[in-house]
Amino acid sequence: MNLNPIQLFDAESSTFTYILHGPGSTDAVIIDPVDRNCERDLRQIERLNLRLVLVLETHAHADHVTSAGALHARTGARTAAPSGCGILPADVQIMDGDILEFGLNEKIVAHHTPGHTAGSTCFLWRGNVFSGDTLLIDGCGRTDFQSGSSDALYDSITTKLFTLPDDTLVWPAHDYKGNSVSTIGWEKAHNQRLAHRNKQDFIALMADLKLPPPKLLDVAVAANRNLGLPLHG
Amino acid sequence: MNLNPIQLFDAESSTFTYILHGPGSTDAVIIDPVDRNCERDLRQIERLNLRLVLVLETHAHADHVTSAGALHARTGARTAAPSGCGILPADVQIMDGDILEFGLNEKIVAHHTPGHTAGSTCFLWRGNVFSGDTLLIDGCGRTDFQSGSSDALYDSITTKLFTLPDDTLVWPAHDYKGNSVSTIGWEKAHNQRLAHRNKQDFIALMADLKLPPPKLLDVAVAANRNLGLPLHG
Numbered sequence: 001m002n003l004n005p006i007q008l009f010d011a012e013s014s015t016f017t018y019i020l021h022g023p024g025s026t027d028a029v030i031i032d033p034v035d036r037n038c039e040r041d042l043r044q045i046e047r048l049n050l051r052l053v054l055v056l057e058t059h060a061h062a063d064h065v066t067s068a069g070a071l072h073a074r075t076g077a078r079t080a081a082p083s084g085c086g087i088l089p090a091d092v093q094i095m096d097g098d099i100l101e102f103g104l105n106e107k108i109v110a111h112h113t114p115g116h117t118a119g120s121t122c123f124l125w126r127g128n129v130f131s132g133d134t135l136l137i138d139g140c141g142r143t144d145f146q147s148g149s150s151d152a153l154y155d156s157i158t159t160k161l162f163t164l165p166d167d168t169l170v171w172p173a174h175d176y177k178g179n180s181v182s183t184i185g186w187e188k189a190h191n192q193r194l195a196h197r198n199k200q201d202f203i204a205l206m207a208d209l210k211l212p213p214p215k216l217l218d219v220a221v222a223a224n225r226n227l228g229l230p231l232h233g
Numbered sequence: 234m235n236l237n238p239i240q241l242f243d244a245e246s247s248t249f250t251y252i253l254h255g256p257g258s259t260d261a262v263i264i265d266p267v268d269r270n271c272e273r274d275l276r277q278i279e280r281l282n283l284r285l286v287l288v289l290e291t292h293a294h295a296d297h298v299t300s301a302g303a304l305h306a307r308t309g310a311r312t313a314a315p316s317g318c319g320i321l322p323a324d325v326q327i328m329d330g331d332i333l334e335f336g337l338n339e340k341i342v343a344h345h346t347p348g349h350t351a352g353s354t355c356f357l358w359r360g361n362v363f364s365g366d367t368l369l370i371d372g373c374g375r376t377d378f379q380s381g382s383s384d385a386l387y388d389s390i391t392t393k394l395f396t397l398p399d400d401t402l403v404w405p406a407h408d409y410k411g412n413s414v415s416t417i418g419w420e421k422a423h424n425q426r427l428a429h430r431n432k433q434d435f436i437a438l439m440a441d442l443k444l445p446p447p448k449l450l451d452v453a454v455a456a457n458r459n460l461g462l463p464l465h466g
Contacts, residue, residue, distance in 0.1 A: 004237035008413050011244060040411050047370070047412075047419040049400070137280070167282070178273050180241050186280040 003126050005171060007180060008044065010034045013064040014176045017041060020125055021050050025103035029054040030071065031123065031130050032173050035228050038067040042074065053102050057081040057090070058132030058173055059120040060224040062146055062214040069227030079227055082112065084119025086225045094121060111160050115153020116141030122161065128169045129184070135161050136172045137182045140193050143206050145213065146221060150206040154199045162188045236359050238404060240413060241277060243267045246297040247409050250274060253358055254283050258336035262287040263304065264356065264363050265406050268461050271300040275307060286335050290314040290323070291365030291406055292353040293457040295379055295447040302460030312460055315345065317352025319458045327354060344393050348386020349374030355394065361402045362417070368394050369405045370415045373426050376439050378446065379454060383439040387432045395421045 006019040018031040019041075028050035033041050045052050052075045055068045059082060068079045069089070080092035080100060094100070096112035100123075109124045116133040120141070123130040133141030135157055143150045161170075166185030189195055193205060214220070222231060239252040251264040252274075261283035266274050278285050285308045288301045292315060301312045302322070314320035315327045327333070329345035333356075342357040349366040353374070356363040366374030368390055376383045394403075399418030422428055426438060447453070455464060 004239070006237070006413055007240060009242055009411065011411065037411060044412060044414070047415045048402075049416065049418065169281075178242060178244065178270060179277060180239055181277070182280045183282065185282065 003128075004169070005031075005125075005128060005130075006044065006048070007171065008037070008041065010037055010064065012036070014174050015061075015064050016171065016173055016175065018130060018171060019044060019048070019050070020102075020106070020108070021048070022103045022106040022126070025106075026051045027053045027103035027106070029056060029100075029102050029108065030077075031056045032058055032061070032132070033067040033071060035065040035067045035070065038070050038074075041067070041071070051075075052077040054100065055079045056100070056108070056123060057085065057087060057224070058122065058130065058134075059117045060085045060087055060146070060221050061173075062217045062220050064216065065220050065223045066228040069229035072227065082110070082119040082121035084112070084114070085117065086119070087227065088225065089227050089229070096121075113156035113160055115143055115149055115156045118147035118149070118152075120156075124164070124168075127165070127167070128171055129161065129164060130171050130173075131161065132173045135170060135187060135191075137170065137175050137177075137179045138187070138190065138192055140191070142209065142211055144209070144211065145217060150203040151199065153206075154194075154202045157194055236361075237402070238264075238358075238361060238363075239277065239281070240404065241270065241274065243270055243297065245269070247407050248294075248297050249404065249406055249408065251363060251404060252277060252281070252283070253339070253341070254281070255336045255339040255359075258339075259284045260286045260336035260339070262289060262333075262335050262341065263310075264289045265291055265294070265365070266300040266304060268298040268300045268303065271303050271307075274300070274304070284308075285310040287333065288312045289333070289341070289356060290318065290320060290457070291355065291363060291367075292350045293318045293320055293379070293454050294406075295450045295453050297449065298453050298456045299461040302462035305460065315343070315352040315354035317345070317347070318350065319352070320460065321458065322460050322462070329354075346389035346393055348376055348382055348389045351380035351382070351385075353389075357397070357401075360398070360400070361404055362394065362397060363404050363406075364394065365406045368403060368420060368424075370403065370408055370410075370412045371420070371423065371425055373424070375442065375444055377442070377444065378450060383436040384432065386439075387427075387435045390427055
């Protein structure tokens with residue numbers, strides 16, 4: 001049975017946060033929560049009569065700070081982050097292929113998808129893929145900082161995500177145009193950066209984007225490697 | 234089986250648009266689409282590999298213009314609007330208790346909930362209520378213009394919506410604080426305007442809100458009564 005997640009939007013950084021829960025249990029998982037929305041997200045979980053048990057990060061973000069540490073402190077939920085992201089205080093260091101269980105037999109499968117960052121990981125749950133900054137709707141994450149690699153991103157998207165079933169729903173970490181969700185089938189056929197483009201063309205395209213550095217790059221990555229908690233020393 | 238809708242957000246008017254679809258069919262329904270998002274919404278439906286068959290309005294909006302007429306012209310989808318809203322060109326004039334069918338035995342039940350406007354109607358589908366401007370998350374629609382009535386709104390919410398099962402998901406037409414969804418149980422217990430308040434107190438509260446008139450009141454309501462299509466004469 002396909003179940004959609006609850007999708008929440010942070011207008012300041014155009015970030016999506018997701019809440020997952022399955023039948024037969026009040027356990028809930030949150031993916032990529034944003035610091036300034038901590039109260040909102042806790043209230044959202046309360047409104048659904050759920051209990052937060054797990055906080056997941058797709059990567060160490062450069063454009064906003066996570067509330068993972070705060071959510072852990074407030075609720076006792078475990079924190080989990082991809083092992084390659086340097087988020088050392090996380091309770092769980094996620095490896096490629098790991099299965100994270102919650103609720104009544106709910107399973108989240110981790111797919112290591114390097115490219116936006118070396119540790120970036122996507123999560124598959126009930127026909128939904130939470131694609132982080134790896135695959136965006138009609139786009140993809142940038143690769144020009146923080147261990148990014150266009151070569152690796154191309155392989156991650158085309159060999160790991162585009163081999164999922166066509167009707168897999170794609171829930172990205174960001175959208176800047178008011179979109180909510182896509183499908184693997186649509187992205188494979190139409191994604192303007194990846195459809196009908198070989199790796200060489202993709203690398204050339206990504207090298208020529210001329211994007212300004214993320215405003216929060218220096219502070220956000222360091223903070224996110226500490227689950228968004230204050231840094232000492 | 235509870236299925237969540239796809240929720241889309243219009244940042245300019247803080248309006249939610251919803252896309253509904255069930256298993257075994259590509260038929261889709263859209264609720265409260267916004268004119269400037271017409272292309273986005275068509276693309277969203279295309280990305281999900283769906284076919285739009287029905288456009289539903291919860292009421293004649295005062296804060297944005299619908300794309301119902303444009304969507305009908307582009308896709309052939311039927312348009313449906315509550316009979317008390319004066320949206321005369323709609324293909325279907327919805328009455329209280331009407332059941333709108335689509336897809337493979339999907340049923341949407343109309344509940345006439347006057348108060349925000351005299352014609353305002355909520356739609357129930359698979360444990361989800363699309364509550365328009367009748368019930369908002371921790372709030373409710375205003376009642377000070379366009380056939381509004383605090384007396385009627387109180388009755389609509391407390392006798393029609395608050396008698397739905399507690400775990401019914403509440404998907405409002407607007408949210409101004411980044412929230413996505415609530416439940417009947419939470420709103421009954423905690424809604425700051427309605428929980429633990431009798432009708433007399435509610436009417437006094439609503440009379441004292443001192444809200445400015447909606448910026449688009451004059452143009453939007455007239456346009457929405459014509460499904461958002463240009464007015465002649």
